[in-house]
Structure formats: structure tokens, C-alpha cells
Amino acid sequence: QSALTQPASVSGSPGQSITISCTGTSSDVGGYNYVSWYQQHPGKAPKLMIYDVSNRPSGVSNRFSGSKSGNTASLTISGLQAEDEADYYCSSYTSSSTPVFGGGTKLTVL
Amino acid sequence: QVQLVQSGAEVKKPGASVKVSCKASGYTFTSYGISWVRQAPGQGLEWMGWISAYNGNTNYAQKLQGRVTMTTDTSTSTAYMELRSLRSDDTAVYYCARSDIAVAGVSFDYWGQGTLVTVSS
Numbered sequence: 001q002s003a004l005t006q007p008a009s010v011s012g013s014p015g016q017s018i019t020i021s022c023t024g025t026s027s028d029v030g031g032y033n034y035v036s037w038y039q040q041h042p043g044k045a046p047k048l049m050i051y052d053v054s055n056r057p058s059g060v061s062n063r064f065s066g067s068k069s070g071n072t073a074s075l076t077i078s079g080l081q082a083e084d085e086a087d088y089y090c091s092s093y094t095s096s097s098t099p100v101f102g103g104g105t106k107l108t109v110l
Numbered sequence: 111q112v113q114l115v116q117s118g119a120e121v122k123k124p125g126a127s128v129k130v131s132c133k134a135s136g137y138t139f140t141s142y143g144i145s146w147v148r149q150a151p152g153q154g155l156e157w158m159g160w161i162s163a164y165n166g167n168t169n170y171a172q173k174l175q176g177r178v179t180m181t182t183d184t185s186t187s188t189a190y191m192e193l194r195s196l197r198s199d200d201t202a203v204y205y206c207a208r209s210d211i212a213v214a215g216v217s218f219d220y221w222g223q224g225t226l227v228t229v230s231s
Contacts, residue, residue: 003154036217038155045205045221046147046155057219089155091215098169099145099215104154 004029004090004102011108017078020105022090023071028100030071034093037066037075040104041086049088050075077107085109112136114206114222121228122196129192130225132206139187140164143209145218146180146191148202158204160214161189169214196229203227 005023012018022029022037029035035053038046048057050066053073063078073092077084090102117131132144146158159170161180168180179192189206204225207218 034216038218045224046207046218047221048217048219051217051219091155091157091217093213093215097214098171099157101147101155101157 002100004092004100006088006090006102006105008103009106009108011110012077012080013110014080014082016080017076018080018107019077020075020088020090020107022073022075022092022102024073024092024100025071027095028071028092029068029073031095032093033068035066035068035073036091037064038089038091039084039086040089046089080109082109112208112220114208114220116204116206116222116225119226119228121230124197124229124231126196126229127192127194128196128227129190130204130206130227132189132191132222134187134189134208137208139182140184142211143214144180144182144189145207145209145215146178147205147207147218149205149224150199150202153202156202157215158191160209162211163189164211167212193227196227198229201227201229 037050040046053068054066088105113135115133143162145160161168163182181190206222208220210216
């Protein structure tokens with residue numbers, strides 16, 4: 001199973017909104033509503049930010065939102081804050097009954 | 111609160127085996143599964159496999175089939191991941207993560223702190 005495709009890096013200024021894309025195929029992203037997003041700060045474990053395409057776990061800021069169109073899922077962060085600077089990974093369930101991760105996107109807050 | 115606490119860092123020689131533990135607390139262990147995810151230095155996340163703590167069913171990544179075994183001890187709410195025939199490219203931080211009870215890889219809602227495994231001669 002090939003990794004999902006994410007941009008290597010994105011950046012934005014405080015207060016702005018950014019969107020990170022996650023492109024797969026009809027065998028993963030496009031075929032299931034099981035896309036999740038993880039935030040990882042350096043040296044720390046990943047943290048679940050979005051599950052089932054657009055659901056936020058309890059305690060995650062409503063500045064984080066998720067969506068999907070066809071074979072591409074997206075994570076949008078609004079009102080960007082310095083603490084949002086981190087690596088972000090998408091993941092999707094696949095037709096092989098296993099998950100696949102994206103390559104990761106480094107978010108820089110300017 | 112849900113916690114997953116992993117065993118400490120390991121240094122192994124090529125060809126050896128490593129067994130990493132993941133002790134769960136704060137929830138009913140047998141109501142969920144445990145996935146294992148690794149991250150090589152400076153690289154992305156790689157799913158290794160999943161075990162249901164309910165019935166012991168497993169699902170391993172194809173590239174690790176035959177080298178990895180995942181088990182659980184429900185009496186101590188602990189999951190284990192053993193990786194054999196270690197190679198230098200197995201050097202990574204290994205994470206356990208709470209997962210669905212019946213399906214591998216839908217999402218991972220709580221993560222352990224990670225265990226660094228270094229493979230070096």
C-alpha cells in the first residue's frame with residue numbers, strides 16, 4: 001500500500017488559515033470515511049486531531065476541521081497560533097483492511 | 111485518564127530480537143485494540159500491526175510478516191510487540207496506540223510515549 005500524498009511543508013502567519021491536503025485513491029481515502037489526522041511536536045508522540053474525516057475528539061480546539069472530496073482529504077487550521085507549529089500526518093483505512101499514513105507535512109507559523 | 115506507558119529504550123545487535131511492552135490504564139483494556147506504529151529518525155509514521163485485546167486477533171503489515179509478533183496479557187492490561195532478526199533499518203521510535211476493538215487502523219486515539227530501539231553492531 002503506497003503512502004498517502006501530503007505536501008512536505010506549509011506555512012502561515014498567526015491568525016491566518018491553512019489547509020493541508022492528503023491525496024490517496026479510491027482504495028483508501030476515496031473509499032472509506034475513515035480518515036484521521038495527527039499532530040506531532042518534535043520529540044513527542046502523535047496526537048489525534050480529527051477522526052472519521054471530520055470529527056474532533058474531546059479537548060481538540062474547534063480551530064481544527066477536516067473534510068474530504070473524492071480521493072483527497074483536507075485538514076484546515078483556522079486562527080493559526082504559534083503552538084500549531086508541528087508535523088501533521090493523515091491516515092486512512094484501506095481496502096487491504098490495514099491503515100496507511102501520509103508522508104507528513106511540516107507546518108511553520110511565520 | 112487513559113494512559114499507555116511503554117518500556118524503556120533498547121540497544122540491540124543486528125540479528126537479535128526486541129520485545130517492547132505497553133501497559134494500559136484508565137479504560138477497559140479488552141474493549142479496544144492496540145496498534146503499533148514506528149518512526150525512523152527524521153521519517154514519517156509507519157503502521158506495523160494491530161491486535162485486538164478482546165480476542166487476540168492480529169493483523170500485521172505485509173512487510174513485517176514473519177518477523178513481528180503482537181500479544182496481550184489481559185491480566186495486567188499490557189500489550190507486547192516482538193520484532194526478530196533486527197536490521198539497522200529497524201532503528202526507530204516504536205509507539206503503541208489504542209485502536210478499534212475489531213478493525214485495524216480506523217484511528218489511533220491515545221498513544222504511548224514511544225520506545226527508542228537502536229540496532230547497531
